[in-house]
Amino acid sequence: MRRPTIKDVAERAKVSLKTVSRVINNEPSVMQATRARVLAAIAELDYEPDATARNLRSGTPFVIGLVYDNPNPYHIIAVQNGVLAACRETGFGLQIHPCDSTSPLLAEELAELVQRSRLAGLVLTAPMSERADLVGALVARGIRVVRIIAATEDPGDGPCVYIDDRDxxxxxxxxxxxxxxxxxxxxxxxxxxxxxxxxxxxxxxxxxxxxxxxxxxxxxxxxxxxxxxxxxxxxxxxxxxxxxxxxxxxxxxxxxxxxxxxxxxxxxxxxxxxxxxxxxxxxxxxxxxxxxxxQATGDIARHAARLLIGSLRQDAYEEHPLGLTNRGFVPQLVVRGxxxxxxxxxxxxxxxxxxxx
Known part of the structure; x- marks a missing residue:
C-alpha cells in the first residue's frame, strides 16, 4: 500500500493543503477546532511528513542531528527515543550520526554532515558535548548545538541539559x-x-x-x-x-x-x-x-532536543522562549536486592x- 500524502490528510479533514501544512509546522494561526480535525486525520491515516521534501520546498531545514559515541547500546537507544519524541511533537526529522569522539577531524566531519544533510542543528552527547574545542569550532561555523553533559550545575556557557552524577x-x-x-x-x-x-x-x-x-x-x-x-x-x-x-x-x-x-x-x-x-x-x-x-535518559534527551527545536522555531512550543531553558536532572537512588x-x-x-x- 502507498504511504498517505498531505493531500490525503487535507481531503480527510476537509481543509486546504496550506492548512495542513500550517498544522504540521505548528503555526499559531490555525483555529483550535480546525487543528484538532487535521491532527485527527493525520492520526487516522498514520501520516508522517517527509522532512527532506519540506526542506527542499521551504529552504528551511526541518531535520536535526544526534551525534553519539558510546559503548552502551541501552543508553544510546534511550537517548534516540527521547530525541525522536521531541521531533515527532513538532514534525522535525532526525538523522543519527555515530562517530569517533577522539578523531582530530571531528569538527570538519560534523560541519560537512550538517551541510550535506541540511541539518538545522545538532544534539551532542558525551564525550563530544564535553569537548570545549569541538563545541567552539562548531559554534564558530554557525552550527546550532545543544549539549548533554555531566555537571552539578548549569555551566552557563550555552544551551545544555546537565546531569548531577556526583550527588x-x-x-x-x-x-x-x-x-x-x-x-x-x-x-x-x-x-x-x-x-x-x-x-x-x-x-x-x-x-x-x-x-x-x-x-x-x-x-x-x-x-x-x-x-x-x-x-x-x-x-x-x-x-x-x-x-x-x-x-x-x-x-x-x-x-x-x-x-x-x-x-x-x-x-x-x-x-x-x-x-x-x-x-x-x-x-x-x-x-x-x-x-x-x-537516570531519566529519555527525558534528558527529549529536553535537549526541545531546547534545540525551540531555538530554531520560536513558535514550536507555547512556553518558548522563557519556559525552554537549560535544565538539570539528578538520578535517584533505587534500592534492590x-x-x-x-x-x-x-x-x-x-x-x-x-x-x-
Whole structure:
C-alpha cells in the first residue's frame, strides 16, 4: 500500500493543503477546532511528513542531528527515543550520526554532515558535548548545538541539559556505608566521559564525610562495559583484603561485577553487595536485581532536543522562549536486592588460577 500524502490528510479533514501544512509546522494561526480535525486525520491515516521534501520546498531545514559515541547500546537507544519524541511533537526529522569522539577531524566531519544533510542543528552527547574545542569550532561555523553533559550545575556557557552524577554517586556510596560497608570498591567508566569523574568524586566525597580512608587499591580504571566490570571485580576480589561492596560506574559494569562474583562462588548480597548507575535493563534483568541510580535518559534527551527545536522555531512550543531553558536532572537512588548489610566475615578471595579470565 502507498504511504498517505498531505493531500490525503487535507481531503480527510476537509481543509486546504496550506492548512495542513500550517498544522504540521505548528503555526499559531490555525483555529483550535480546525487543528484538532487535521491532527485527527493525520492520526487516522498514520501520516508522517517527509522532512527532506519540506526542506527542499521551504529552504528551511526541518531535520536535526544526534551525534553519539558510546559503548552502551541501552543508553544510546534511550537517548534516540527521547530525541525522536521531541521531533515527532513538532514534525522535525532526525538523522543519527555515530562517530569517533577522539578523531582530530571531528569538527570538519560534523560541519560537512550538517551541510550535506541540511541539518538545522545538532544534539551532542558525551564525550563530544564535553569537548570545549569541538563545541567552539562548531559554534564558530554557525552550527546550532545543544549539549548533554555531566555537571552539578548549569555551566552557563550555552544551551545544555546537565546531569548531577556526583550527588547521585554520593547517595549510592552513602547507602553502602549505612549498610555497614567500610571497604567499598569503585570501578571507573571511560575517563573521556566527564560522568566518570563526577561519579568518582561523589564516591570519594561520601567516604570522606563518613570518615573512611580512601584505599587506592579499591579503585580500578576501565570503561563502561560488561567485560571491564568483570575483569575489575576479579582484580578486587583477588586482593588480600577484598571489598565487601563494589560500586560500578554504570549498570553494565555492575552486571559484570555480578558475573565475576558468581564465578568465584560469592553470594550476592550476603557475601558482596553490588551497585550500578543509570537503571538500564541490565539492572532490572540481573539476578538479584541491581541497586542503582535511576537516570531519566529519555527525558534528558527529549529536553535537549526541545531546547534545540525551540531555538530554531520560536513558535514550536507555547512556553518558548522563557519556559525552554537549560535544565538539570539528578538520578535517584533505587534500592534492590543486590545490596545488603556488610558480612561479618570478609568475602572469600578466589584461588589464584581463577583470576586468569
Amino acid at each position: 547521585a554517586a554520593y547517595e549510592i556510596t552513602e547507602h553502602l556505608v549505612q549498610l555497614g560497608h567500610q571497604r567499598i570498591g569503585f570501578l571507573w567508566g571511560g575517563p573521556q566521559h566527564r560522568s566518570s569523574g563526577e561519579r568518582y568524586a561523589g564516591y570519594e566525597a561520601a567516604l570522606q564525610d563518613y570518615g573512611i580512608t580512601l584505599d587506592k587499591h579499591l579503585v580500578i580504571p576501565g570503561d563502561y562495559t560488561f567485560d571491564d566490570g568483570f575483569r575489575g571485580a576479579r582484580r578486587l576480589l583477588a586482593l588480600r583484603e577484598p571489598p565487601t561492596a563494589i560500586f560500578g560506574s554504570n549498570d553494565e559494569i555492575a552486571a559484570g561485577v555480578l558475573a565475576a562474583a558468581k564465578s568465584v562462588g560469592l553470594n550476592v548480597p550476603y557475601d558482596l553487595s553490588i551497585a550500578g548507575f543509570e537503571d538500564s535493563p541490565f539492572s532490572r534483568q540481573s539476578w538479584p536485581a541491581l541497586t542503582t541510580a535511576k 543486590s545490596t545488603g548489610p556488610a558480612p561479618l566475615q570478609r568475602p572469600r578471595a578466589p584461588s589464584p588460577s581463577s583470576d586468569e579470565a
